Amino acid sequence: MKEHELQQALDNIQISLEEQQRILFKVKNYNNKRECYKMSKKKICLVAAAATMVLGITVFAASGVIKSWNSSSSSIPDYNSLPTAEECMQDAGFSPVLIQSFENGYEFDNGSIVKNDLRDESDKSVEKFKSLYFRYEKNNDEVTLTSQKYVSEMDITGENAATVGNIPLYYSSYTNKAVPANYKLTEEDKKAEENGELIFSYGANEVTVSKVQNLFWEEDGIKYDLMQIDGSLTKEELIDMAEELINK
Amino acid sequence: MKQSTVRPTDDEIEHTVKIYSNSLFKLCFTLLCNRCDAEDAVSDTFFKYITKSPVFRDEEHKKAWLLRVAVNTCKDMKKFRFKHETINFDDIHNIAQTEPERNILDEVLHLPDKYKKVIHLHYIEGYQTKEIAEILSISPAAARKRLQYARDLLKLEYGKGDSDERA
Numbered sequence: 001m002k003e004h005e006l007q008q009a010l011d012n013i014q015i016s017l018e019e020q021q022r023i024l025f026k027v028k029n030y031n032n033k034r035e036c037y038k039m040s041k042k043k044i045c046l047v048a049a050a051a052t053m054v055l056g057i058t059v060f061a062a063s064g065v066i067k068s069w070n071s072s073s074s075s076i077p078d079y080n081s082l083p084t085a086e087e088c089m090q091d092a093g094f095s096p097v098l099i100q101s102f103e104n105g106y107e108f109d110n111g112s113i114v115k116n117d118l119r120d121e122s123d124k125s126v127e128k129f130k131s132l133y134f135r136y137e138k139n140n141d142e143v144t145l146t147s148q149k150y151v152s153e154m155d156i157t158g159e160n161a162a163t164v165g166n167i168p169l170y171y172s173s174y175t176n177k178a179v180p181a182n183y184k185l186t187e188e189d190k191k192a193e194e195n196g197e198l199i200f201s202y203g204a205n206e207v208t209v210s211k212v213q214n215l216f217w218e219e220d221g222i223k224y225d226l227m228q229i230d231g232s233l234t235k236e237e238l239i240d241m242a243e244e245l246i247n248k
Numbered sequence: 249m250k251q252s253t254v255r256p257t258d259d260e261i262e263h264t265v266k267i268y269s270n271s272l273f274k275l276c277f278t279l280l281c282n283r284c285d286a287e288d289a290v291s292d293t294f295f296k297y298i299t300k301s302p303v304f305r306d307e308e309h310k311k312a313w314l315l316r317v318a319v320n321t322c323k324d325m326k327k328f329r330f331k332h333e334t335i336n337f338d339d340i341h342n343i344a345q346t347e348p349e350r351n352i353l354d355e356v357l358h359l360p361d362k363y364k365k366v367i368h369l370h371y372i373e374g375y376q377t378k379e380i381a382e383i384l385s386i387s388p389a390a391a392r393k394r395l396q397y398a399r400d401l402l403k404l405e406y407g408k409g410d411s412d413e414r415a
Contacts, residue, residue, distance in 0.1 A: 001352060003406050007371050009352035012343045015273035019287050024265045028258055029292040072292075076284060123299065 070117040073133065078108035082134075092130040096222050097146035097245050104237060106136040106143055118152050127152045141232050143241070146225040158216060162239045164246045170216045173234055174199055178208045215242055255293065256298060266292060268311060272318045278368050279322040281357050282336035289325055293318045315373065316383045319365060327406055355402055363398035
């Protein structure tokens with residue numbers, strides 16, 4: 001191998017315009033910390049930006065010490081089969097309830113380890129932890145289950161939809177509007193955002209609107225989130241799935 | 249390093265990303281072996297640039313700082329994932345224009361990280377071993393040895409008075 005051949009081969013590694021623009025958007029967004037998300041709406045940011053590596057930066061306008069929630073993971077799944085309790089313990093530091101498939105037919109598809117960093121007003125890291133983000137699928141319909149363990153206190157939003165044993169389940173649903181990075185909010189958008197009717201995610205190629213459902217509960221110090229976007233599941237079915245996990 | 253309390257403006261960030269993202273991407277791709285992880289590492293590097301807001305003597309100082317942070321970011325990413333890099337052969341296929349280039353890339357990407365770093369910093373960024381030593385926080389002798397060993401591993405033919413002398 002000759003030097004110029006080595007240089008030529010390495011010089012072919014070039015960032016694409018698209019990659020550079022995604023990075024620029026993420027970095028600018030990080031700097032500005034746009035107040036476009038609320039705590040309970042974090043997961044939609046994860047999905048909207050899943051193709052890029054930084055999953056989302058969530059700013060909590062109204063919470064106490066914690067002002068932003070930064071999440072990142074690889075866009076390549078870390079698990080292509082359900083991990084064991086030992087693997088979860090090694091990868092994330094806790095072992096959640098594990099389920100290969102739900103009675104309604106949703107089957108484990110893949111999973112990711114998500115790095116989280118909670119920051120205070122002065123942008124100092126308050127707590128870092130890892131989450132496990134599992135995707136379940138049935139006939140191209142996807143539902144995700146996130147489990148995580150952190151000590152920082154957060155407000156719980158959503159209605160108390162059911163109680164399983166002594167565990168309350170909190171349900172929320174909202175509309176997400178994914179928009180390009182340079183999208184200017186219309187007056188109508190601003191009004192809907194203020195009313196909490198619409199949540200905006202920036203960085204999409206085109207404007208898309210999605211219905212999001214979220215079910216939250218906590219068991220043995222582990223916080224669980226079942227979420228579906230534009231899916232076919234009803235609130236009752238999500239509750240049944242949560243019940244199955246809790247009773248497992 | 250002296251820290252500035254003022255974060256860079258959007259214009260400064262845009263300028264920095266446009267100027268340095270390609271260099272950082274090349275380095276991160278060489279270390280992480282796939283485009284997705286490289287993009288992530290480059291973003292993380294710029295996040296640190298914003299968070300730390302260091303004061304730079306000049307553009308060279310800034311570039312060296314970003315390269316050092318990128319190297320450490322890649323190292324942390326590998327540590328966090330408890331696994332070694334996943335070489336994406338599709339990415340290599342798309343990057344390399346000829347079969348020989350593909351083979352060269354494949355050989356470089358299979359080198360241990362410490363050799364990849366010196367190869368990249370010397371042959372792509374044009375740094376001498378003294379500068380490489382500063383960026384990687386190792387001694388100049390170690391940088392020289394690593395570069396020599398990397399060349400041996402790659403069976404690299406290099407001319408007298410060429411890059412070796414620069415190094």
